[in-house]
Amino acid sequence: MKNDLPQTLKGFRDFLPETMAVRNYVKNLFVEVFDNFGFEPLETPTLEYASTLMGKYGKEADKLVYNFQDQGERQIGLRYDLTVPTAKVLAIYGNQIPMPFKRYQIQSVWRADKPQKGRYREILQCDIDTFGTSSPIADAEIVAVISTVLQKLNFKKYSIRINSRNVLKNILEKSDIKKDQISALQSLDKFQKIGEEGVRKELVSKDYTQAQIDSLFKYIKIAQPDENLQAVFNAIDMLGVPKNVYVFDPTMVRGLDYYTGTIFETYVEEPKIGSITGGGRYDNLIEVLGGPSTPAVGTTLGLDRIVDCIIELNLLPELPKTKVKVMVANFGQDTTDQSLELTSLLRQNDISTIFYPDADKIGKQFKYASSKNIPFVALIGSDEAAKDEVTLKNMTTGDQITIKQDKIVGQLQKQ
Amino acid sequence: MKNDLPQTLKGFRDFLPETMAVRNYVKNLFVEVFDNFGFEPLETPTLEYASTLMGKYGKEADKLVYNFQDQGERQIGLRYDLTVPTAKVLAIYGNQIPMPFKRYQIQSVWRADKPQKGRYREILQCDIDTFGTSSPIADAEIVAVISTVLQKLNFKKYSIRINSRNVLKNILEKSDIKKDQISALQSLDKFQKIGEEGVRKELVSKDYTQAQIDSLFKYIKIAQPDENLQAVFNAIDMLGVPKNVYVFDPTMVRGLDYYTGTIFETYVEEPKIGSITGGGRYDNLIEVLGGPSTPAVGTTLGLDRIVDCIIELNLLPELPKTKVKVMVANFGQDTTDQSLELTSLLRQNDISTIFYPDADKIGKQFKYASSKNIPFVALIGSDEAAKDEVTLKNMTTGDQITIKQDKIVGQLQKQ
Numbered sequence: 001m002k003n004d005l006p007q008t009l010k011g012f013r014d015f016l017p018e019t020m021a022v023r024n025y026v027k028n029l030f031v032e033v034f035d036n037f038g039f040e041p042l043e044t045p046t047l048e049y050a051s052t053l054m055g056k057y058g059k060e061a062d063k064l065v066y067n068f069q070d071q072g073e074r075q076i077g078l079r080y081d082l083t084v085p086t087a088k089v090l091a092i093y094g095n096q097i098p099m100p101f102k103r104y105q106i107q108s109v110w111r112a113d114k115p116q117k118g119r120y121r122e123i124l125q126c127d128i129d130t131f132g133t134s135s136p137i138a139d140a141e142i143v144a145v146i147s148t149v150l151q152k153l154n155f156k157k158y159s160i161r162i163n164s165r166n167v168l169k170n171i172l173e174k175s176d177i178k179k180d181q182i183s184a185l186q187s188l189d190k191f192q193k194i195g196e197e198g199v200r201k202e203l204v205s206k207d208y209t210q211a212q213i214d215s216l217f218k219y220i221k222i223a224q225p226d227e228n229l230q231a232v233f234n235a236i237d238m239l240g241v242p243k244n245v246y247v248f249d250p251t252m253v254r255g256l257d258y259y260t261g262t263i264f265e266t267y268v269e270e271p272k273i274g275s276i277t278g279g280g281r282y283d284n285l286i287e288v289l290g291g292p293s294t295p296a297v298g299t300t301l302g303l304d305r306i307v308d309c310i311i312e313l314n315l316l317p318e319l320p321k322t323k324v325k326v327m328v329a330n331f332g333q334d335t336t337d338q339s340l341e342l343t344s345l346l347r348q349n350d351i352s353t354i355f356y357p358d359a360d361k362i363g364k365q366f367k368y369a370s371s372k373n374i375p376f377v378a379l380i381g382s383d384e385a386a387k388d389e390v391t392l393k394n395m396t397t398g399d400q401i402t403i404k405q406d407k408i409v410g411q412l413q414k415q
Numbered sequence: 416m417k418n419d420l421p422q423t424l425k426g427f428r429d430f431l432p433e434t435m436a437v438r439n440y441v442k443n444l445f446v447e448v449f450d451n452f453g454f455e456p457l458e459t460p461t462l463e464y465a466s467t468l469m470g471k472y473g474k475e476a477d478k479l480v481y482n483f484q485d486q487g488e489r490q491i492g493l494r495y496d497l498t499v500p501t502a503k504v505l506a507i508y509g510n511q512i513p514m515p516f517k518r519y520q521i522q523s524v525w526r527a528d529k530p531q532k533g534r535y536r537e538i539l540q541c542d543i544d545t546f547g548t549s550s551p552i553a554d555a556e557i558v559a560v561i562s563t564v565l566q567k568l569n570f571k572k573y574s575i576r577i578n579s580r581n582v583l584k585n586i587l588e589k590s591d592i593k594k595d596q597i598s599a600l601q602s603l604d605k606f607q608k609i610g611e612e613g614v615r616k617e618l619v620s621k622d623y624t625q626a627q628i629d630s631l632f633k634y635i636k637i638a639q640p641d642e643n644l645q646a647v648f649n650a651i652d653m654l655g656v657p658k659n660v661y662v663f664d665p666t667m668v669r670g671l672d673y674y675t676g677t678i679f680e681t682y683v684e685e686p687k688i689g690s691i692t693g694g695g696r697y698d699n700l701i702e703v704l705g706g707p708s709t710p711a712v713g714t715t716l717g718l719d720r721i722v723d724c725i726i727e728l729n730l731l732p733e734l735p736k737t738k739v740k741v742m743v744a745n746f747g748q749d750t751t752d753q754s755l756e757l758t759s760l761l762r763q764n765d766i767s768t769i770f771y772p773d774a775d776k777i778g779k780q781f782k783y784a785s786s787k788n789i790p791f792v793a794l795i796g797s798d799e800a801a802k803d804e805v806t807l808k809n810m811t812t813g814d815q816i817t818i819k820q821d822k823i824v825g826q827l828q829k830q
Binding site for chain 2: 006009014015020021037041042044063070072074088102103108112133134137138235238240322324330337347353371372
């Protein structure tokens with residue numbers, strides 16, 4: 001038997017109830033905030049035609065798409081992100097969806113990446129996006145959602161860094177770097193990781209002149225938000241986002257691929273986990289991906305990373321260890337009927353209850369209730385049964401009281 | 416462009432917000448009942464080693480497992496049901512999970528089946544199971560969950576049919592069918608579909624004698640629950656399940672594969688959609704699947720079929736068409752700040768609000784609010800802005816009032 005012990009694939013995880021409780025807490029909080037901001041749920045299939053997925057993420061990423069031939073000899077693949085499937089939805093159903101369309105999508109994505117700490121092959125991704133408007137206010141709303149979510153999750157030290165592709169374009173235009181701009185930006189993209197010195201070194205190694213490099217940093221240092229980005233910042237402010245959680249960061253590049261305007265990412269000081277959100281405006285992508293021409297702005301919230309963070313930073317509120325409030329003990333056949341009726345009564349009053357199914361020794365039953373952190377045990381032994389009573393034991397204090405069975409709901413609601 | 420229009424694979428579905436609302440209503444109601452009964456959430460990976468999945472469901476089913484070789488040349492497959500992955504979890508983590516273990520699992524499964532009405536290739540499956548007890552009360556609890564869920568979903572005409580493998584064994588032992596018992600049961604399994612006459616015809620075609628067939632039906636007609644099944648029925652009763660929703664049905668066979676005791680399925684009279692739940696006791700399966708020896712009882716609730724049913728039977732309560740209560744209109748730059756502050760104020764008071772991001776003509780904005788079924792539109796034009804006022808229009812009645820901005824929360828909470 002031992003040799004046949006089944007295994008979970010590397011980079012994949014089984015979530016037992018205790019972990020599920022944390023994940024559900026985060027997920028439900030996300031949904032609550034998205035609802036509050038008027039984002040609506042969307043879900044797309046796990047499997048898509050490979051032609052829908054491939055060639056959309058760049059060559060390196062294409063290698064990470066799980067793709068295969070199905071029984072009908074179709075080339076298909078597993079969802080790699082949530083943007084491409086949404087572009088597909090907009091291409092198919094765009095005309096029946098009123099614009100602007102604010103959608104959230106919380107679904108797994110799969111990447112055949114090398115597993116390592118904090119990097120999994122099955123990732124619970126969460127995207128919010130607003131489609132169909134170019135308004136800077138839509139950009140600001142995304143930042144407001146990020147700030148609200150992180151605040152509600154008790155994050156203290158985080159920074160939403162905001163920049164714009166246009167600001168970067170202006171910096172380059174003013175600087176002496178007239179060609180190989182993309183290569184220069186790729187180096188600048190590492191600013192957060194390797195600092196100004198690191199970026200300078202890399203630019204030197206790429207044969208930029210000292211004058212060019214100096215001029216780049218000169219214009220970065222005096223860079224200001226352009227008119228559009230100023231409107232974004234103003235709206236962020238008006239939407240009540242605290243000034244100390246976001247910052248204009250002209251060194252932030254966020255890839256070079258598809259962003260067309262505002263870009264934003266969120267970093268936490270601890271743990272050193274990289275960004276926990278990333279996004280921006282991408283007004284051309286939906287059309288490139290096969291959808292109708294649709295301006296868009298949004299962000300990914302890395303649910304898995306955020307869960308890892310709040311566990312590591314101990315940001316969890318006192319989550320109840322179990323939703324079960326009462327375990328009804330089992331004293332065997334003579335009192336089973338009354339015990340089951342009591343179980344049913346409690347449940348009907350929205351008190352989560354389990355009935356211990358076997359007439360095991362009472363010590364074993366108590367041990368089980370303890371191991372499950374169930375706060376109360378209700379006991380109907382033959383004495384109690386004869387008088388329609390129940391003994392209710394508080395597992396935390398050890399106190400117990402004996403009351404009429406029809407008083408138990410009121411008694412528990414007081415606790 | 417048109418030729419490149421991406422498509423969704425046959426048998427797979429995109430769920431737009433309106434459909435998601437129905438699915439989430441059903442899913443949340445499921446979870447609420449499972450919590451109430453003390454079942455805890457479990458999730459397992461989408462992908463597993465093919466060796467974990469194959470050979471577990473029978474030859475025909477094996478063909479329906481989506482399986483392929485990954486980038487690391489591992490043979491892997493997509494989750495086909497929720498029982499095999501749970502058996503894996505029990506095999507790996509069994510010693511750290513207190514028994515009895517009541518778990519629910521709501522995740523997709525994939526079957527490369529021929530798509531047809533009501534049959535999809537990606538199915539949202541929902542299983543509840545109790546592991547680690549042989550008590551008939553655990554069996555009864557499963558029936559009580561099914562009844563509670565269907566009652567809360569407003570199902571009126573349904574029948575939970577209950578039988579036991581032991582009852583069937585006793586019937587066969589008493590009847591004159593001494594050999595080919597399995598073949599006889601396979602015919603009996605069609606009773607619900609083709610009736611007694613149909614089953615008799617099929618048995619004749621299989622060369623059972625008239626005397627054998629008569630004796631089979633004779634003992635079916637006088638069959639009674641055995642002692643264990645009687646205990647299940649008693650507990651079902653004590654748990655408050657109405658007598659008119661469940662029935663002892665000695666013709667019900669429910670496959671021949673892995674059930675060892677009580678079996679149950681639920682049929683609705685309309686629509687003709689087959690069973691909407693199916694399950695039973697399977698005390699050997701977890702060990703067969705590679706887990707530790709663990710008695711188990713549970714059921715699948717076909718979430719997709721149940722959603723199809725409640726839409727077809729019109730069982731939905733008045734679900735709000737949107738969670739958004741207010742749209743704040745956009746009168747352009749002069750009043751944007753006040754409008755955004757109002758938006759933020761509403762959200763902070765848990766009133767779901769969208770801000771219309773563009774300064775479009777007000778008629779277009781109203782049209783958008785109507786198309787989204789948003790009940791209120793808040794307007795701050797230059798007149799209102801000058802006096803810190805807001806006009807609130809009730810989109811259902813057409814009534815509108817103008818009030819101070821700081822009174823809007825109280826006003827909306829009254830509505």
